[in-house]
Amino acid sequence: MGLAKRQPSYDDLVRVIADLQARLDAVEADNERLRAENAELKRRLAQDSSNSSKPPSSDSPFRKPAPRSQRRSSGRKPGAQDGHEGTNLERVADPDTVVEHRPAACGGCENVLAQDAEAVGFSWSQVFDLPEPRLIVTEHRMLKVRCHCGHITRADHPHGVKAPTQYGPGVHALAVYQLVHQHVPCLRTATGAADLHGAHLSEGFAHTALDRAASHLAPFSERVVALLQLADVAHFDESGIRVASSLHWVHVACTTHLTWYKAHAKRGKAGMADAGVLPYFTGTTVTDAWSSYLGYGTAGALCNAHILRDLDGVHHTDPTGQQWAKAAIDALTTANDAAHAAREAGREALTSDEITSLETQFDHAVRVGRSTNPDPPPKAKKSFARQLVDRLIRRREDILRFLHDLRVPFTSNQAEQDIRMTKIQMKVSGGWRTLDGANRWLLVRSYLSTARKHGLNPMTVLRDLFAGNPWLPPAPA
Template identity: 25%
Template sequence: MDRTDLQQLSKDELIEMVLRLQRPSKDSRTSSKPPSTDKKEKRVNSRPGGAKPGHEPHNRVLADFADMFRDHEPTACKRCGHAFSGDDTMVLAGAYDEIDIPAIRPHVTRHRRFSCHCPQCGTTTKATAPAVATATPFGPGIHALAIYLKSFHALSYERLSGVFMDIFGLNVSEGAIMNMFSRSRPSFQATAQAAKASLRAARVVASDETGVRIEGTNAQHWVFHCKDAVVHQPDYSRAARVVHETMGGHVPEVWISDRYSAQQSHGHRHQTCLAHLARDTAFALEHGEDDLPLRFQLWFGRVFDFARAISTFAASTVASKKRKFDKQLAGLLCAPTSCDLAQKLQAKIGRARDQLLTFCDYPGEVDVTNNTSERKLRPWVIQRKVTNGYRAMWAAQAEADVRTTIDTARLKGANPFQVIASVLA
């Protein structure tokens, strides 16, 4: 707006404009922005680190197995000096583990191929060439470690090459590491397809997405999960097409997501993430001029408390609570207010009204928030910050298949490295 436009505004319009400009930026408490974007505040009267007075100490539990035992026995009585012999009874007074990692070096098997000259016909015959002669010299253990460190700890090819040299004394180029991913890709594609099949039969599915760089352009990394599977899917698009292709025509009973339009209308019913709306409510409460956001905040607090304990209530109690919450919400949505932030909050919550209490009809099956999806996306945000993305789509898809395999297995408590090793065995 220029000076002429401003002169045409009324006094009330100018006051409203100034108030809007004075509003602080949103942060992780009052919006869906991640905590990493918040400015760190000075810690006033912060307490020092370390154990606090009265803290009960915790000692390391002894290992299940010991490779070596070193016994320490008294030689003489500390009071009279009597020398102990082998016939005296010794009682175990304490056990302590000393743990260390032995020197690590690669195990090298050198295949030697011989030839033999036939004395009868004069023909020279060579032994059959071993498979390693025409394949990679790196075994499945090195493949598993490279994939684990790259996919699970966000090491770039350059840093991973340095790890192999510094720790193992093994010269592995960045191209060799890339070939390990390419070579291992079919194995993880098979396990990822099995996870996707479980997803396409699920009753409750949740989803979310985050930005990622692929081939130098902005792209998206999607995650879909149910109680039996987790599926990661990179794509250049943030549109609903990705959901349709991933689900393969399957429509679950309930879909859980935030309010993004591309994640709507994929299930027979929908549960909107209440945490997102609660953060919008916190912003309106902090910067608004009405007590309506406070009343919404109290309503969300009661719903969260109920959701945490919903499995302990009888079906009749759950139904009664749902009717009570819905009646209270109806009163809040029609409450009069002159605050524009409160009005916007009313409108946003009103548009999602039929998606707020879906979890009450599926006790223990449907989460009230989409925080689980956000936690499964967190490694990709870290990966994006550390490595700045992927140079090729096939690399992004290969790593997504690895994470799909690992995250699905972790639902049953499996060890990530052992999962990778078993797939490559």
């Protein structure tokens, strides 16, 4: 008969329980980690251009996001509003060409009308059309004049006229306009000039025209950088580009009336310093949340379009658990509506009571967000929702800057719009061969963008540039 099995002692049971508890703690920690990883993967999977900073080109063609906007209805009907004047063609008093048409027969007796029959009036129709594609050739003759002393003196060539035959400022302006303003490749620029204007250009001519334009823009670059340094509010952004098959960065500094681009090999402070605006800027910067922008200017404002997209992404991933994000969206959009209404009414500032009420709504939503997303276990990574809450707390003053200074916009859309043009050029050309070439293109683009913001025709300012009289942005009143 075998020996009786020994019953575990109290100490044995304590060790077993401790071992099981340790295993349970490890399983719970793994479970918590896996839940966090699963939530993060679901968040990333749900991301698209409507609820994050991802570009529309990254959206799946099989799962296009439904259009969603943070804008609220204005209450106005779609289309032109009552009182809108419209833009129909108006008759001109002095047409370029007048063509008279005589009736062939009488509408009464049906007899043939004589050629000298009296005309007693007319009705009219004006047709606005393009001229036939042809170049206008101007021959400059430098006369040789004999003085009474017998010496013969020849007149000097006009400015810009050097060769026996050459293209004028208008043709150079057309080539640069197509290359820089319309993002047309060189070969198609040459083809279009021939088809539309009868100017048979080469690709080399288009490249040379761009280089010549950039070489005349030193006065413009000095003026626009100086004006941006003195601006009360300016927008700043950066975006990746390809130069010599490697990643570079284009930096933009802009206002509603000024644009300045500069390409650099670095994204951070070295590139910002090379652009020449931020190190000397004395106003309020409007940027995204990238930390390299901190410390510039006298005050900073965050782009709330980025904040709204991040909040929308958090709420879209977990609508029930992250209701605070929707409340924060409502608080920010309500505050933006109040600031916009104040500007439209011609007010210089919101009242302190208005600001306090709007800030309280936002602060309450953020506090709920912090309690909904508590501190993670030691060494565990914070969820994106918690990181967003921390950013809203840490950058609160910059997020709500637009409430305290009505000159500050709610978003940095101005910089987004201006830098988008470089992305279009990237799609067309794939990049630039050299950094110098990129900066020449960006300099001309700065010139055309700034002129357009002042309501000027880009072809006109390019003609002036090639005629030796570059346009310069005026100093603010």
